[in-house]
Amino acid sequence: MMRKILLPLLLLTSLAQAQEADLGPTLKRIAEAGTIQLGHREAAIPFSYVLADKATPAGFSWELCGRIVKAVEAKLGKEIRIVPVVATANARLMMVKVGMADIECGATTHTVGRESQVAFSNTFFVSEVKVMVRADSGIKSFTDLAGKRILTTSGSTADRLVKQAAMQRNQTVRQMMGRSHAESMAMLVRGDADAYVGDDAILVGERANSASPESYVLLPESLSVEPYGLALPKDDPAFKKLVDGVLVQLMQSGEFETLYNQWFMGAIAPTGANLNLPMSNLLKAVVANPNDRPVN
DSSP, X not given: OHHHHHHHHHHHHHHHHHHHHHHHHHHHHHHHHTEEEEEEOXXXXXXXXEOTTSSOEESHHHHHHHHHHHHHHHHHTSOOEEEEEEOXXXXXXXXXXXXXXXXXXXXXXXXXXXXXXXXEOSOOEEXXXXXXXXXXXXXXXXXXXXXXXXXXXXXXXXXXXXHHHHHHXXXXXXXXXXXXXXXXHHHHHHTSOSEEEEEHHHHHHHHHTSSOGGGEEEOSOOSEEEEEOOEEOTTOHHHHHHHHHHHHHHHHHTHHHHHHHXXXXXXXXXXXXXXXXXXXXXXXXXXXXXXXXXXX
């Protein structure tokens, strides 16, 4: 009789252990704590930023993370409380690495080098690194920036790309750095720099929220093509599988395009600005064939 009782108990224990192993460390921690820590940027419009109250996150990446939270709740069979965590440009990857954030819901380029610190989801945006200048500056190409003051944001890949572009053209530039995208834009507006280099969507977002968007233009040439991924804890394939599954489902269902149009082709808070940035052919290709390929 005892043998008959023990067998079902052993089976239940084995099943529970298998289910726990299937969760992986991140989902297990979320299940135990009842919370998920979502890293967000303060001024990476339209991907991740805070509204006028300086506390409520919003943006395209934040919306994607919200869909992921719903999938986590379905997986765990319980409601999960979202804990927003501010992630700066310089600290965002370290915050995921040390467990201060379960996901970094921002505008982070997936590079081979960054894979040493974190894992990345499938690509959800493809950016081109561009140069923004005043419309009346007379600057038409990167070559015209010889000897000029070029501004990038701390923690972005743009600083390296500016150095490379200047070396390739055998020209000298004066590099400057803002602590945030908002500060970089303010420096350009004040005339402290001649050009602001960054990802096109970020530049368009900052331009749209400036006092005179028509005063700034993006030069036609691109310094790089950059795939964005959500930064995830390293060595946790179970969590990455769940996140990637959500992104693929959104892309296949058409909801991804709806969200994209909401944030890039419609009026967005807090000012009602419209970025008017249609989905590029590069991003359309990713939507058709989801992948997590990095750049060097």
